[in-house]
Amino acid sequence: MARADLILSLVRAATRGDQTQLQKTVEALSADERAKNHGILADRLIAQLRQDSNGQPRQFAPTPVRSVSGPLIAELVPRRHTEDLILPAVVEQAVRELVEEQHRADLLRSHNLEPRNRVLLAGPPGNGKTSLAETIADALNVPFLVVRYEAVIGSYLGETAQRIGQVFEQARSQQCVLFFDEFDAVGKERGDLHETGEIKRVVSSLLLQIDALPSYVVVVTASNHPELLDRAVWRRFQIRLELPMPKQGQIEEWFKRYEKCTGHSLGLTPRSLAQRLKGLSFAEIEDFGADVLRRIALNEPEADVKKIAEHCLRQWKKRFTLRYSADVGEEK
Template identity: 35%
Template sequence: MANGKILRQLLKAGTLGDHAAFRRASEAIIDEERQKQHHLLANDLEQILYGGDMRVEAARNPQLSADVPADKERGVPLLDVRPPKRSLEEIILPPSSAAMIEEILEEHRRAEVLRSYGMKPSGKVIFFGPPGCGKTLAAEIIAFELDRPLAIVRIDALVSSFLGETAANLRKVFEFIAKHQLVVLFDEFDAIGKERGDSTEHGELRRVVNAVLQMMDSYDGQSIILAATNHENLLDSAIWRRFDDAIEFPLPDQKQLSALLQLKLRGIRRQFELDDADLLKDFQGKSGADVERVARRAVKRMILRNQEFLTIKELRSALVREGLRKH
């Protein structure tokens, strides 16, 4: 049974209609049940909590889904709008990067205070670093913490084979996000923001980059624009100046790897310590996404073999199966 503090938070949030606080308290209850090994109950509670998110969002803003623009050539939506599900506790970052995320959240939570002094919260932020290090997750977390829908721009739909259509698609996206209060993620941003001086690129891409710069400059909507790239060296130098902040998402160090394993193996009984030097050496150079995949595979094996405890052997076997460790 959930402890009294969490139950009080849950009832208070429900009474006040505070959707974000209600979700956080509900997730704390789910986490508590999972730590007690009540996995079936935890799964049922997750289904109840997250299954209703779309209905809540639709009731709050019925025009949101109807307004999503589509590519003229293929008719596919240019954005994927979804309810965020993961909170700030779900990400492990270096202290400097984590502090910048916290600053963004504080600026938007206290936006009226800033505006009273003639200032605005950061509205355009770029994330950069290797794949799997938390850029997309951070966008979802910002959306969750600010209680906004997450809109992921579909780069595959945005980039058209028709001359000039990519810029037209970009215009549709910016017009849409200006009308709504969203957290918008342009993933793989280098696909539309490459260096214009690259001699290998054709004139159409240079026109697209120019269109991106113009739209970023003129944008004045309420949505927060986030861009993510795994190849920051490919971006046009002028792109960086359009963002209020740039946040790095590097590969985790040993301390962060230990914290990631703690997070991904919470509620799982194990026969090893998470700061084991040999274990952390096995994960050195791996991303947060790698750690999550390995932990999930190892726990599945433990469950299917009816083992009471997880061992380092299962983790190392999962590393091999994921192609992340030599035999």
């Protein structure tokens, strides 16, 4: 017999028209029946949940909300898979656990537990925060929704907080990964004397929305400046991960994969390349690899790959020097 608490929860959800609670309860009932080896009943419960009264697939997603600047959310197709990234071991483990919890959410709910669904990624730009968010959506096989700040942030009092509410309302309508890049733009420390009252209202609204987010929506946020985030924002995230600049061994691994993928040996060992490019971000290393491929394509069939690689290394050394000088100037 089904658990009494789940039956009561199902009745409450139905009488109140609470679709979110109804979905959670049916999933928990299904998991409970499956644990009793009642697989057929468990499957029928989930199948019934996904149909409307006419037997057609249920549509949960509302019409996307818009502002005068366009949609508040852009749905992107993930281009990367988890195995494409070179990540610190602790980050890999955390992502595996997150994905497993989401995939086995019905089992967790049968034990009155919810999967974790709030992730904060921190680190310097160009080291895989956006790519990692993509891979999470890919691993979960759910839509990848990216918040468009140019449409969300308004110029009138209360406008931004209202639009943030609309963003979360749309996200709650389906299983998805909701991604906030440059999260410090909306999650700044409220104690900062230089910030306006409007920013403080935005942060307060954001905290309320995050607290109310159902566990089937995975919110991933990325920040290049985590020190700017409000302390209360930090506490909302169950998983906090750092993606630092790549170490030499990680750059070596990148070039091994690069040569295998492109079929081009650069005439220099991955170790030598890593030593000479140490200090660059993963995004910059990918740009270097693309530069080499362009030179090879333009000089075929007589392309001297090693000579091209050496030329690109010299060019990148100049670019790195310019970037370093600019960074030092900003710090002063």
